[in-house]
Amino acid sequence: MRSLRREPVLLLALLAVVALVLTFIVYPQVQVVIAPGPSGYVDFLQGGTWIGPLRNSVEVTLLSTTTAVLLGFVYAYAMVYSHMPWKPFFRVIGILPLLSPPFVVAASYLLLFGPRGIVTYGVFGQSPIIFGLFGIWGVQTIAYFPFAYQLIADVLSRSDARMEQAARNLGAGPWRVFWTVTLPLSRPGLGAAILTTAIYVLEDFGNPQIIGGIFTVLPTQAYSLISGFGDFTSAAAVSTILLLLALGLYVAKIRLDGGRAFVTVSGRASSMPRPPVPLGLSAACFVACLALAALLVLVYGTLVVSAFTAVFPTNLTFTVRHFEFVATGTNGDALRNTLTFSVVAAAFSAVFALFAGWLVQRGTWPGRGALDFLLIMPAAIPGIFFGIGYLTAFNQAWLDWVNRGWLIIIAMIFWNIPVGYQAAVAGLRQVDRSLDEAATSLGASKLRGFRDVLVPMLGGSLRVGFVTTFVRAVTTLSVVIFLFTPATTVATIRIYQLVNDLNWGGATAFTVADIGMAIVALVIFAALARGRIALGAARA
Amino acid sequence: MTKRFGGVTAVDDVSFDVPKGAFATLLGPSGCGKTTTLRTIAGFYDPDAGDIQIGGRRVNELPAHRRGTAMVFQDYALFPHMTVRDNVAYGLRVAHTGAAERTRRVRETLAFVGLTGLEDRWPSQLSGGQQQRVAVARALVIEPQVLLLDEPLSNLDAKLREQLRVELRTLQRRLGMTFVYVTHDQGEALSLSDWIAVMNAGKVEQAGEPWEIYYHPRTAFLADFVGAVNLVPARVSELAETTVTVTFGTHRAQVRRPPDVTVTAGHDVLLCVRPESFSITPAAPADRNGIALEGTVARRAFLGDTMRYWVRVDDREWIVDQPDPGAASPLDGAVSLSVRPERVHVIAE
Numbered sequence: 001m002r003s004l005r006r007e008p009v010l011l012l013a014l015l016a017v018v019a020l021v022l023t024f025i026v027y028p029q030v031q032v033v034i035a036p037g038p039s040g041y042v043d044f045l046q047g048g049t050w051i052g053p054l055r056n057s058v059e060v061t062l063l064s065t066t067t068a069v070l071l072g073f074v075y076a077y078a079m080v081y082s083h084m085p086w087k088p089f090f091r092v093i094g095i096l097p098l099l100s101p102p103f104v105v106a107a108s109y110l111l112l113f114g115p116r117g118i119v120t121y122g123v124f125g126q127s128p129i130i131f132g133l134f135g136i137w138g139v140q141t142i143a144y145f146p147f148a149y150q151l152i153a154d155v156l157s158r159s160d161a162r163m164e165q166a167a168r169n170l171g172a173g174p175w176r177v178f179w180t181v182t183l184p185l186s187r188p189g190l191g192a193a194i195l196t197t198a199i200y201v202l203e204d205f206g207n208p209q210i211i212g213g214i215f216t217v218l219p220t221q222a223y224s225l226i227s228g229f230g231d232f233t234s235a236a237a238v239s240t241i242l243l244l245l246a247l248g249l250y251v252a253k254i255r256l257d258g259g260r261a262f263v264t265v266s267g268r269a270s271s272m273p274r275p276p277v278p279l280g281l282s283a284a285c286f287v288a289c290l291a292l293a294a295l296l297v298l299v300y301g302t303l304v305v306s307a308f309t310a311v312f313p314t315n316l317t318f319t320v321r322h323f324e325f326v327a328t329g330t331n332g333d334a335l336r337n338t339l340t341f342s343v344v345a346a347a348f349s350a351v352f353a354l355f356a357g358w359l360v361q362r363g364t365w366p367g368r369g370a371l372d373f374l375l376i377m378p379a380a381i382p383g384i385f386f387g388i389g390y391l392t393a394f395n396q397a398w399l400d401w402v403n404r405g406w407l408i409i410i411a412m413i414f415w416n417i418p419v420g421y422q423a424a425v426a427g428l429r430q431v432d433r434s435l436d437e438a439a440t441s442l443g444a445s446k447l448r449g450f451r452d453v454l455v456p457m458l459g460g461s462l463r464v465g466f467v468t469t470f471v472r473a474v475t476t477l478s479v480v481i482f483l484f485t486p487a488t489t490v491a492t493i494r495i496y497q498l499v500n501d502l503n504w505g506g507a508t509a510f511t512v513a514d515i516g517m518a519i520v521a522l523v524i525f526a527a528l529a530r531g532r533i534a535l536g537a538a539r540a
Numbered sequence: 541m542t543k544r545f546g547g548v549t550a551v552d553d554v555s556f557d558v559p560k561g562a563f564a565t566l567l568g569p570s571g572c573g574k575t576t577t578l579r580t581i582a583g584f585y586d587p588d589a590g591d592i593q594i595g596g597r598r599v600n601e602l603p604a605h606r607r608g609t610a611m612v613f614q615d616y617a618l619f620p621h622m623t624v625r626d627n628v629a630y631g632l633r634v635a636h637t638g639a640a641e642r643t644r645r646v647r648e649t650l651a652f653v654g655l656t657g658l659e660d661r662w663p664s665q666l667s668g669g670q671q672q673r674v675a676v677a678r679a680l681v682i683e684p685q686v687l688l689l690d691e692p693l694s695n696l697d698a699k700l701r702e703q704l705r706v707e708l709r710t711l712q713r714r715l716g717m718t719f720v721y722v723t724h725d726q727g728e729a730l731s732l733s734d735w736i737a738v739m740n741a742g743k744v745e746q747a748g749e750p751w752e753i754y755y756h757p758r759t760a761f762l763a764d765f766v767g768a769v770n771l772v773p774a775r776v777s778e779l780a781e782t783t784v785t786v787t788f789g790t791h792r793a794q795v796r797r798p799p800d801v802t803v804t805a806g807h808d809v810l811l812c813v814r815p816e817s818f819s820i821t822p823a824a825p826a827d828r829n830g831i832a833l834e835g836t837v838a839r840r841a842f843l844g845d846t847m848r849y850w851v852r853v854d855d856r857e858w859i860v861d862q863p864d865p866g867a868a869s870p871l872d873g874a875v876s877l878s879v880r881p882e883r884v885h886v887i888a889e
Contacts (some may be wrong), residue, residue, distance in 0.1 A: 443635050
């Protein structure tokens with residue numbers, strides 16, 4: 001504290017960070033939680049309309065998380081441990097879903113298995129009712145197992161190969177080593193990966209919204225209460241229940257991994273070779289990965305084929321008509337908005353997160369723990385809740401002079417702070433404090449030392465924050481669904497609307513354009529960063 | 541000055557005065573508070589009580605970067621993303637020194653520490669000794685009022701350490717700059733310093749010239765920490781103005797009375813004798829002028845420049861160093877020891 005008093009500029013910077021965090025993270029959330037008021041909560045809870053969606057949410061989260069984690073584990077084990085061929089191919093296939101809005105899986109599922117689906121109707125001549133629990137379960141499993149894979153692969157690749165070599169050296173077989181060494185050592189990490197996947201599934205809005213039908217979960221109920229009935233009080237209460245569930249999962253996750261783990265997908269190879277696994281196991285891994293990759297190729301391939309054909313699947317004539325549709329008018333604006341908003345949000349988020357991480361990790365002032373918590377908390381906030389929070393707090397007449405695009409950007413910045421922040425804290429831990437002190441003892445103020453010495457050394461953390469925020473901003477639907485205006489609509493919103501309009505050609509072409517744009521942008525960033533980019537796959 | 545961390549008092553009411561232009565060393569075992577003291581001088585810690593003055597000016601309220609106390613770190617803390625030149629120029633750049641003067645001073649300082657020609661290297665391309673020199677140059681170039689050095693030689697191998705010791709000493713002499721040096725290596729402290737403060741458990745046990753600390757330690761801890769020593773319980777039998785007569789075992793000796801320490805007749809004291817103060821010979825009537833002991837060699841160890849003997853006298857082993865051991869064959873069996881009375885130092889218990 002005394003050091004802050006001696007460096008007023010630092011104190012001002014700290015106060016500014018605290019003010020921003022209070023305004024854009026704390027205030028909107030508090031607004032939602034207190035919106036119903038005590039009597040509102042009593043009425044709402046007595047009404048009982050929340051019981052069904054709550055049960056559904058819990059049920060579907062349990063089911064989808066279980067299957068997504070199982071598939072993700074198989075994929076991760078195969079990638080980390082087996083000696084199967086085609087690993088680079090499987091790695092790319094595993095990353096692609098991360099770059100796409102998760103809810104497009106639901107769209108693809110409708111095209112494949114819907115009442116007029118290419119498989120169900122086209123092959124078997126059936127028009128099954130696929131909406132509801134089983135549809136969501138299947139779709140979320142496919143949409144989120146790549147996330148589970150990234151999280152689990154990271155945990156497994158961190159396990160110490162030397163321990164495994166030592167166990168093998170003492171005479172244990174591969175199976176025994178896995179159960180007695182690898183698994184026990186990575187149990188906290190795996191637990192955290194499972195809980196993180198569960199949060200993804202719990203807060204998933206797009207998939208249940210598109211194929212849920214009358215099967216309502218908490219996020220879709222909150223949405224329909226506002227958009228259908230204008231019942232803001234109940235929506236706030238529902239989202240608060242959702243928030244409590246997500247916070248519960250998140251607190252459990254932090255207890256497991258200390259809230260410090262974050263995943264980077266950088267394609268780095270383990271430095272020490274792992275003990276060999278039997279040939280048969282590698283072969284089985286290969287078959288399993290091939291099947292999973294085929295599933296992903298089918299899901300995303302369907303979207304691509306549909307985007308380039310006249311009327312999928314009845315008229316498969318090649319056309320770029322849908323892309324012309326996507327590039328013009330509001331659609332073109334939406335695509336441009338997505339790019340602008342995401343780049344701006346990613347840049348601000350990464351820089352702000354780095355600065356805040358520095359203040360917390362290197363500071364000695366009281367209240368650091370509280371700021372640390374507030375900067376990590378958005379990771380536990382479901383997107384739909386975050387969106388409602390911004391709607392409540394900032395969609396006010398007296399703010400009409402502000403371009404609504406900025407609201408979306410700010411929401412993206414602060415919703416994604418945790419990834420960049422934790423990357424920054426992790427990066428700062430790698431840099432010995434004597435480097436800061438060296439700068440200080442040579443006459444540089446703390447801020448100057450941060451700029452001259454730490455920032456150049458923390459490029460990796462900045463890039464993780466930037467790329468991850470960018471990708472999450474490009475792919476989010478739930479955060480922006482309450483915040484967009486006709487002039488500030490974005491790609492995910494338009495895709496969602498086109499799916500609702502059953503404009504499949506437009507929706508799929510939009511999806512392909514959105515993913516393509518994200519890939520091109522990432523390739524450009526990678527070129528600018530000389531190939532040194534890493535994607536934080538997790539919500540910190 | 542006092543500094544606490546939580547409930548632990550790291551530096552406990554320590555007070556000392558470093559003469560301007562001196563090479564001052566804080567010496568002590570790890571955890572004794574010497575580094576904390578140094579870092580508090582640098583401004584990285586705030587003292588819980590007490591004042592820090594540099595050149596007569598109280599600097600407690602000055603932030604670390606305004607104190608004019610450049611620091612050389614144990615791990616050098618070179619900026620890995622800057623070349624040698626940029627590392628050394630950093631402090632001048634921060635101080636907005638003009639480009640021409642900056643270039644000149646960087647060149648001169650690098651020449652001073654013998655690094656000319658390595659300006660464009662990255663820290664990772666340098667050896668440990670070179671990195672250490674860059675760290676010193678980087679701190680020297682800003683001409684600080686005090687240069688603080690935190691165990692700067694501890695990461696180097698023994699040979700290089702000794703070479704750099706000499707260089708540092710020469711450098712300090714030439715610049716006349718005040719150095720405050722922290723180390724746990726008593727040899728380093730003795731060979732480098734004009735002034736040493738030996739710290740233990742957050743307190744300064746004794747401060748003074750190296751000679752004084754080595755031969756006239758005030759406590760048993762000090763005697764033991766600074767070099768090998770024989771510490772022998774004895775009893776004061778008589779007191780004279782400048783001498784004390786002590787008895788230990790069956791022996792009786794008259795030795796120098798320690799100044800500014802109270803000893804009273806009948807009290808227990810410790811006799812402190814350095815191993816090299818003895819002379820050792822095959823059993824024979826020894827030097828009659830000194831204190832003579834008869835014993836047998838229990839063990840010996842060849843240390844290169846000396847032979848160390850453990851000699852059993854009655855029921856106690858004495859450590860005795862014989863210089864230039866190659867001059868005669870190693871001793872064995874019965875030996876005679878003698879030591880001049882003025883080389884025996886009395887520590888009050």
